[in-house]
Amino acid sequence: MKIQISRMMDKLYTISQYGKDPSGGWSRYSFSDDDLKVRDIMTSWASNLGMAVRTDPAGNWIARLEGNNNKSPVIALGSHIDTVKNGGMFDGSLGMVAAFEVINVITENNLIHNNPIEIISFAEQDGSGFGASLFGSKAMAGVADDVLLQRKNGMGLSLGEAMKRVGCDPQLYRSAQRSKEEIKCYLELHIEQGTILDDAKVSIGIVDGVAGFEWDKVVLKGKSAHAGTIPMTSRVDAVLAAAEIIVAVEKTAKHMNGQIIATVGRCDIQPNTINIVADEAVVYVDIRSIDDRERKSFFSILSKEIEKICEKEKVMYRLEKIAETPSIILDDSLVHRIEDISEKCGYEYRHIISGAGHDVQSMSLITDAAMIFVPSKGGISHSPKELTDASDIEKGANVLLNTIIGLL
Numbered sequence: 265m266k267i268q269i270s271r272m273m274d275k276l277y278t279i280s281q282y283g284k285d286p287s288g289g290w291s292r293y294s295f296s297d298d299d300l301k302v303r304d305i306m307t308s309w310a311s312n313l314g315m316a317v318r319t320d321p322a323g324n325w326i327a328r329l330e331g332n333n334n335k336s337p338v339i340a341l342g343s344h345i346d347t348v349k350n351g352g353m354f355d356g357s358l359g360m361v362a363a364f365e366v367i368n369v370i371t372e373n374n375l376i377h378n379n380p381i382e383i384i385s386f387a388e389q390d391g392s393g394f395g396a397s398l399f400g401s402k403a404m405a406g407v408a409d410d411v412l413l414q415r416k417n418g419m420g421l422s423l424g425e426a427m428k429r430v431g432c433d434p435q436l437y438r439s440a441q442r443s444k445e446e447i448k449c450y451l452e453l454h455i456e457q458g459t460i461l462d463d464a465k466v467s468i469g470i471v472d473g474v475a476g477f478e479w480d481k482v483v484l485k486g487k488s489a490h491a492g493t494i495p496m497t498s499r500v501d502a503v504l505a506a507a508e509i510i511v512a513v514e515k516t517a518k519h520m521n522g523q524i525i526a527t528v529g530r531c532d533i534q535p536n537t538i539n540i541v542a543d544e545a546v547v548y549v550d551i552r553s554i555d556d557r558e559r560k561s562f563f564s565i566l567s568k569e570i571e572k573i574c575e576k577e578k579v580m581y582r583l584e585k586i587a588e589t590p591s592i593i594l595d596d597s598l599v600h601r602i603e604d605i606s607e608k609c610g611y612e613y614r615h616i617i618s619g620a621g622h623d624v625q626s627m628s629l630i631t632d633a634a635m636i637f638v639p640s641k642g643g644i645s646h647s648p649k650e651l652t653d654a655s656d657i658e659k660g661a662n663v664l665l666n667t668i669i670g671l672l
């Protein structure tokens with residue numbers, strides 16, 4: 265069976281009418297006016313398909329198509345409609361319109377299904393509104409933290425307050441939690457956000473797992489000094505140590521056979537002045553791997569390097585872990601089904617590890633979960649330049665559709 269690409273693209277363009285940012289791309293934050301408008305539009309699409317719509321206690325938008333046996337567990341599909349600041353039109357929205365298209369094909373062909381099917385739009389996936397990334401899916405998996413409710417957006421409004429806009433009582437968010445008895449499986453179509461598929465000219469990425477990650481902060485204490493008067497030999501330069509650490513991050517990661525992706529994307533310098541030897545530098549390190557043990561061993565090697573560098577530069581230092589999420593391996597049998605369907609459709613595919621975080625991480629804690637990627641042109645995402653060819657979208661959605669049909 266096949267999806268109708270034009271119907272799906274129409275919906276994608278409709279969503280893209282909301283949340284446009286005058287400074288470029290889309291900034292459609294959770295529980296903003298634009299988010300609410302898109303929820304309304306999705307509600308009318310769902311109603312036309314005979315689905316009942318509700319908002320769960322965590323602010324997740326959910327549409328449900330009843331099956332012949334409504335006591336049987338739900339087959340869930342979904343993604344998110346929130347974006348990062350100045351993001352693109354495919355990240356998240358693509359998975360939502362693909363889910364609608366799957367339901368469209370199922371209903372117009374009167375396909376018999378025992379299980380109810382749900383489309384879920386997870387709240388605050390990208391976390392750009394309130395810095396509470398994956399809040400909706402974490403709540404559904406029962407692993408969200410109360411502190412997330414206190415996180416505030418740029419206007420000083422907390423996530424807890426904002427949830428009230430969709431009729432949620434923030435105190436009750438925990439009752440959004442669901443279980444394996446309730447949800448049979450969860451599937452999501454998403455753009456890759458990397459270069460692997462685009463470089464290989466392959467349309468389908470079968471996601472085997474989502475990399476775990478950690479963020480570490482290295483605080484380096486030097487001695488502030490006049491850049492013109494203190495000789496090179498008697499300086500305690502925090503920036504110099506920072507620079508050596510940044511190089512060490514790259515070198516150490518490259519020595520680990522491609523298992524580790526490590527990045528320094530932020531470095532704060534005090535006082536950050538051209539003619540002063542800095543007395544403090546803070547280096548932020550992002551470390552990702554599908555192998556949590558490998559990530560930990562990378563960190564311990566890097567820690568020794570940092571110690572050596574700081575000793576040599578006579579800089580005091582402190583290491584702080586500011587975030588950590590373990591890796592997730594997705595459901596083997598769903599992965600095989602997706603592979604089978606891709607082969608039957610005659611599409612080229614590649615197994616892939618996601619380096620970016622997704623709601624599927626939370627959902628895999630409570631049910632069998634899987635994810636299908638389609639290429640991002642040039643690997644660009646979280647940017648107005650985000651682009652995926654309609655022909656790739658069509659293939660990805662066909663794989664999603666036929667995987668779901670196989671589960672009915």
Ligand SMILES: [Zn+2]
Nearest residue numbers: 355356389454
């Ligand atoms: Zn996304």
